[in-house]
Amino acid sequence: MTSSSHASPAFPWRFGPIRAKACACNSAMCQRLHQRVTDDLSRRNFLGGVAAMLAPFALPANAVAATAQANDQRPLLLTNLRLFDGSGKAVRDGVQVLVQGQRIKELLPASATVEGARVLDCQGKLVMPGLIDVHWHTMLAAISQVAAMSSDLGYLYLAAGQEAQRTLMRGFTSVRDAGGPAFALKRAIDEGLVAGPRIFPSGAMISQTSGHGDFRLRSELPRAENAPLSLVESTGVAMIADGEAQVLRRVREQLMLGATQIKMMAGGGVASLYDPLDSTQFSERELRAGVEAASDWNTYVMTHVYTPKGIQRSIRSGVKCIEHGQLADEASVRMMRDEGVWWSLQPFLQDEDSNVYPDPARRASQKEVSEGTVNAYAMAQKHGVKTGWGTDILFNPKNTATQGRQLAKLTRFYDPLTLLGQATGTNGELLALSGMRNPYPGALGRIAAGAWADLLVADGNPAANLDFLADPDKNLRVIMKDGKIHKNTL
Structure with a gap:
């Protein structure tokens, strides 16, 4: 799947037109080479050499291996x-x-x-x-935001397909996709067309106007009634919905496309330009409309949110999983525990694995979230909240390789066995919240009959x-x- 500006010597026809040439198979040089290979290479070494030669072509090799195993x-x-x-x-x-x-x-x-x-x-x-990552962006992790906004969808799928193979080779056999057009890639993986983890897709993130999923520029406002969808909406990254009726429509569309759960934006974020971290998004009525639509399909809603106000509004609306929530207070955490709501936390610690922001305002928000992360892990354990683990690597191709490291470093908060259980069996329980929409019924993250x-x-x-x-x-x-x-x- 990788590309190069230089043609490979292994494929000489790439250098120009094919020129007719007599076969040299019976030349003295080829005969000597054949004899040397026969004499010098054992069968084991020969097979090892073939494997090394084929290593760059991971997909065909995997396909051959899978076929052999299937037989x-x-x-x-x-x-x-x-x-x-x-x-x-x-x-x-x-x-x-x-x-x-x-x-x-x-x-x-x-x-x-x-x-x-x-x-x-x-x-x-x-x-x-x-391993299981319950906050992963299959389509958006391995590309920059500029690439996501400027590339055609075919390129995005090719990049995501390659990253899916790398994700599997990092030991992640299942992911919950927290927003993006991952449906086709999930199908390709399930059908064996490409190697990758199981994907529990959320589909497009549901956002209010000016919300954390509204990626439009200010120059695109205002949008008239019945105006065309924005780029991120037409590609299925996010959908903008205002009012209960629009929320119902957009949630139902994602369920029709195959969403196993729904992602709604209930508060601001660090990475976005226009919605402040402290903002609360979607009214309780709008959130409840999304929850009811998901519940009618026997699945659930998770919300992106940081602040106590947004967390509590989400819980009152029937949301089953809080994504992030690093600015939670004691009352919000007790409410999560009492209502049986999951807390999906990520290691946002403003360290070498963090996104780098050029402007002081977003760096200040990042610092606030980092300090909240330390407090959040402490409160989650103090109050016994059901806690999932994920990375939320987004628009950062250099960071995807750190996926396992971002789990390992959390031993500062948990003993290693408990933490490994969180990234396997506990995360498997969180995936099972999809209920009847679970495309892989059965235990994940466990070694049991x-x-x-x-x-x-x-x-x-x-x-x-x-x-x-x-x-x-x-x-x-x-x-x-x-x-x-x-x-x-x-």
Whole structure:
């Protein structure tokens, strides 16, 4: 999927017209080369060389591997391992994992044998569930905002497809997409056209005029009744809705397109130019209209919001998950706990992984959110609020590679096992809020009988730290999704 301004020597026809030339296959030079290859390379080295040569072409290689696995219907037994099952409890020894098709069939004692099964010796390494990011922007993470506003949709899908493969290779087997036109990419991944994580798509973010999803320039205002949609609306990034009737229409459109949950903007943000961080967006009646439309489809609404006023308005409206909320006060956090509302927090710590803003106003807002983040993690644990983890990398292609590191660094707030449980089993419970709209019914983020066979084999000790997740290329030795192995360097 990468491009270059130079033609590759492996494809000489790119340099110009093809010129007729006699075949040199029987020349003395070719005969000597053939003999040298035959003499010097063992079958193992030859296959290794072919694998290295094909490495840049990840999609065809994955497709071949997936086809080979699909044709082998035997169960797969993972042996010689240390097990983290996604519960947040201690790592276990003396157990094996049996995978049949796309699911985990059962956990077996280390002494058990399974006749006819393929065996994967995990060499005493850690086996854990695939990671889950519950605030990910599949279509918008790997491109700049300028590219998003100026590129055609085909380019955006190609960039997102490549990033989806990288996301999977970082060990993330499921993501909840928090806004963007991800429906086609989800379908392509589900059908095996491209490798990537499971996507729980929200579709377009629903925003009021002047809200956090209103990306229009001031020169585009005012918009007349029945005027054409703006660019971000026509591409499905966000939809502007004012009043209950418009909210109902826009939410129902996203549900028709296949949204597994709905994202509404209930307050201001740091990155946007025009809506201040302290602003409260959508009236309670408008929020409730969106909640009722989602509830009628047996799913839920999550809201982007930071402030206590916006958090409490969202909860009173029936919202089931607060995204961000770093400026929450004690009353808001207790309200989340009492109403059983989830808190989806991100590590906004104004550190090396943060967005860089040129203007002082947004840097000041970023600092306020960073200070609130430390307080939010403390209050979430103090009051026992159900807490999910996500990254919210947006318009920052350099930062997508930090996805695992942004989990690992949160051991300053949680013990490593609890934190890893949050990014696996707990996040899997949050995904299940989609209810009847869940496209992947069954346990995610767990290693248990009947759960989806999304597994990682890793060099790491989660009882000590999660630093191994910061370098997935080195430390993730096996990546399995749906029972299919996408990487194996054991």
